[in-house]
Amino acid sequence: MEIRFWGTRGSIPSPGPQTLHFGGNTTCVEILLDSGRRIIIDAGTGIRVLGEHLKTSTATVRMHLLLTHNHWDHLLGLPFFDPIYREDTEILIDGWPLAFQALTRVFDDHMGDGFFPVAFDQLKARISFINRLARGPLVLDDVLIEAMPVNHPQGCLGFRLREGNHTLVFITDNELGHDEGRRFRDFVRFAQDCHLLIHDAQYLPEEMPEHRGWGHSTYEEAVRLAVEAKAKRLVLTHHDPGRSDAEVKLILQAARKLVSGKRGSPKIDAAREGASYRLPEVHPEARRQAASP
Ligand SMILES: [Zn+2]
Numbered sequence: 001m002e003i004r005f006w007g008t009r010g011s012i013p014s015p016g017p018q019t020l021h022f023g024g025n026t027t028c029v030e031i032l033l034d035s036g037r038r039i040i041i042d043a044g045t046g047i048r049v050l051g052e053h054l055k056t057s058t059a060t061v062r063m064h065l066l067l068t069h070n071h072w073d074h075l076l077g078l079p080f081f082d083p084i085y086r087e088d089t090e091i092l093i094d095g096w097p098l099a100f101q102a103l104t105r106v107f108d109d110h111m112g113d114g115f116f117p118v119a120f121d122q123l124k125a126r127i128s129f130i131n132r133l134a135r136g137p138l139v140l141d142d143v144l145i146e147a148m149p150v151n152h153p154q155g156c157l158g159f160r161l162r163e164g165n166h167t168l169v170f171i172t173d174n175e176l177g178h179d180e181g182r183r184f185r186d187f188v189r190f191a192q193d194c195h196l197l198i199h200d201a202q203y204l205p206e207e208m209p210e211h212r213g214w215g216h217s218t219y220e221e222a223v224r225l226a227v228e229a230k231a232k233r234l235v236l237t238h239h240d241p242g243r244s245d246a247e248v249k250l251i252l253q254a255a256r257k258l259v260s261g262k263r264g265s266p267k268i269d270a271a272r273e274g275a276s277y278r279l280p281e282v283h284p285e286a287r288r289q290a291a292s293p
C-alpha cells in the first residue's frame with residue numbers, strides 16, 4: 001500500500017509563510033492499496049487538494065472514505081472535494097457513525113441556514129454510508145481493516161490496516177495519557193509490530209497540564225507508544241495550528257533524540273503535506289532518486 005498525506009494540521013487550517021513546509025491543511029490521508037483501491041481517511045481541508053490531483057490522474061473516482069470522528073477539522077473539506085459534483089463518482093463512507101450525520105450537516109439543510117449553499121442530497125456523486133467498521137472488521141481486497149475507539153471528547157476511531165505482512169496504524173485525536181477510557185496498554189496492543197504508526201502529537205509535554213482532557217497527545221507519549229509497540233516507523237501528526245515549521249522541526253528533533261542510539265527503535269518523521277510512504281517500506285528519498293533521470 002502507498003500512504004500519502006494531504007492534510008497534517010490539527011483543529012483549524014493554518015495557512016501562511018510559517019507553515020509552508022509541513023502544510024496548513026487539516027487531516028486527510030490517502031491510502032492506495034496494491035489492488036488499486038483508494039481509501040481516504042478523513043475529509044479535512046487537505047481533501048480539496050486531493051480532489052485537484054484526482055482530476056488529472058484518474059478517470060473516475062471510486063473510494064472508501066473512513067471518518068475518524070465528527071469534529072469539523074476532519075470534515076470541512078468535503079464541500080470543496082471536486083469529485084462530489086460528478087455523476088461517475090462513488091464514495092462509500094465508513095467509520096465513526098455520528099460523523100456521517102455531521103458531514104451531511106456541513107451542507108445546506110433546505111432551510112437556507114446550512115453552512116454551505118448546496119444540500120447534501122443535491123450532490124451528483126453516489127455517496128453512501130456503509131457503517132461496517134463500528135460493528136467489526138472490514139475486508140477489502142484481502143486488506144483487513146479494524147477500528148478501535150480512542151480517547152477523545154465526543155469519541156473517535158483509530159484504524160489498523162493489514163495488507164499481506166504489512167500493517168499501518170492511524171490514530172489521530174487521541175489522548176494517550178488520559179486517566180479514563182482506553183489504557184496505554186490497549187494502544188500498544190492495537191499498534192503491536194506495525195510497520196507504520198501515524199499518531200497525534202499535538203502538544204509539548206509542558207503544554208499538557210493546560211490541555212488535559214482535550215483528547216490529544218505529546219510527542220513523548222507517541223514515541224513511547226511506538227517503542228513499546230515495536231513500530232518500525234512513527235509519523236507524528238495533527239500539528240498544533242499555532243506551531244510554525246521551525247517549531248515542528250524542534251519537536252521532530254526532540255522525538256528523534258528520545259530514541260537515538262537505541263537498537264530496534266522506530267524511525268521518526270513529522271507528517272508533511274505531500275509526503276508519501278510505501279509498505280513494504282521504500283524510503284521517499286530512495287524513491288525520488290530512483291525516479292529522477
Ligand atoms: Zn482534529
Ligand SMILES: [Zn+2]
Binds near residue numbers: 069071152173215
Ligand atoms: Zn477531534
